Amino acid sequence: MSGDSDGTVVLTLPESLRSAFKEPLGPVETDANTLLQDVTGPLVAVGDIVTYHFVRAGRQPDVALVDERTKRAPVDEAVREAVVDADVTVPNPAGTITAELLVALREALADGEATTIFVDGEEDLATLPAVLLAPDGASVVYGQPDEGMVHVEVTPENKREMRSLLDRMDGDHERVAELL
Template identity: 60%
Template sequence: MTRDDDRAATATDDEPLLVLPDDLRHELKEPMGPIETDADRLLKAVDGPLIAVGDVVTYHLLEAGRPPDVAVVDERTKRKTVDEEIRETVTEETTLEVANPPAELSAAMIEALVDALARDEPTTILVDGEEDLVALPAIVAAPEGASVVYGQPDEGMVHVKVADDHREAMRDLLERFEGDTERFWSLLEGC
């Protein structure tokens, strides 16, 4: 399968799967792990697969010499377009492209995440829309001991070392989203 075929195969199922209800937004403001501002220091605590959610986080990890095993980017930070250097750096090795509207998780996004986690080579998913919520299913789907790193606006990078307690907390949170939770969980099966 060519890279273009690969992208097209994943990008067809972009209808809303889960939608973040307004009453849960406040719960997502709190970081799910320690905040780090130095990528080198953060990477010293990484000893398994590395999943990065966000352009600036991905950029800092790449600049520190550690390409994420899975990177999810949308060419935006704090709702604004990232600068050209960050955009070019984080999208240079784009493998998959998917649509994922703001405050939602599309089926295409979840399928791409599961696909990327199963690959042996580093995989970058370029999102048309917004990637902010992808850290939640990434924590559920990532293997034990993996690191999920995402940005906390104006504070730094949040590092979640995946363990059962994190998975359980994310499962509980995702169950409270609106939409087709049954299909969502079926797409994450096997992770």
């Protein structure tokens, strides 16, 4: 089995499942301050623009996943500067979840320090393992293009839903279970 440092792809999003990600996985909010009123536990931000809005609202996410892109284009300089320097860099090609991403997420949530994970590739699918790895009561927030920020509260029900989506992806589910 290859190590976790080589960007081993453990799951791939099949074409048949892409439609499941078009609809928001939680309520959509356009104002970070309003959304933050509903955040009681750790905050995981998936995406540069979401992270930027939280930082501007005065709340550094406990874990931020960024790739310096929004809607597949580079983010502007103001966003890049506001999103703190990455603590960890992991490879994660578009439409996949790598072992390194899972390990970085798990470690970032466990250590209790604010951590920014730079994803070399695409961070979109990180919402699923983030919900599975975060403690109940945490919030995982990701961007819904042209709509706003989607707030997924970490609950047993939402964990089951994310697990179901992961289980429907192609790949090495045993390895994923080991890493989660």
